[in-house]
Amino acid sequence: MTTRPLPEPTALTEGFWTAARQHRLVLQRCDECGRFRHYPQLLCPDCTSSSWTWTPASGRGVVYTYTRTHQPFHPAWTGRTPYVVATVELDEGVRMVSDLPPEDTDRVQIGSAVEVFFDDLPDTEVTLPRFRLVRAN
Numbered sequence: 001m002t003t004r005p006l007p008e009p010t011a012l013t014e015g016f017w018t019a020a021r022q023h024r025l026v027l028q029r030c031d032e033c034g035r036f037r038h039y040p041q042l043l044c045p046d047c048t049s050s051s052w053t054w055t056p057a058s059g060r061g062v063v064y065t066y067t068r069t070h071q072p073f074h075p076a077w078t079g080r081t082p083y084v085v086a087t088v089e090l091d092e093g094v095r096m097v098s099d100l101p102p103e104d105t106d107r108v109q110i111g112s113a114v115e116v117f118f119d120d121l122p123d124t125e126v127t128l129p130r131f132r133l134v135r136a137n
């Protein structure tokens with residue numbers, strides 16, 4: 001079995017991955033201007049402050065765009081196609097990339113409401129924050 005590529009936390013990203021392991025979604029928030037940002041960066045892209053805090057995020061947003069993949073880009077995805085990779089715009093205004101669960105592959109649309117869930121990858125210390133379509137209750 002081929003192992004999927006895994007994130008490799010750095011000093012800058014470790015807080016994000018530690019929170020994910022605890023099933024919490026956090027974003028960097030600038031201590032000076034309050035802007036959220038993702039991916040993790042040393043300096044605020046608005047005011048260049050280097051002061052920031054990991055801040056809980058809503059975990060909710062909408063699909064900004066997506067692509068439906070029919071060819072596995074890595075051997076670990078063989079047999080899992082088709083799947084959808086979406087760019088999600090969170091309520092905090094930042095965008096994240098996530099694959100969607102198989103049940104969402106044929107239902108996703110631009111603007112679909114999504115919510116975070118946490119995927120504890122077996123045999124690893126990695127938890128991926130992923131997104132799925134919000135189900136109607």
Ligand code: ZN
Binds near residue numbers: 030031034044046047
């Ligand atoms: Zn700032």
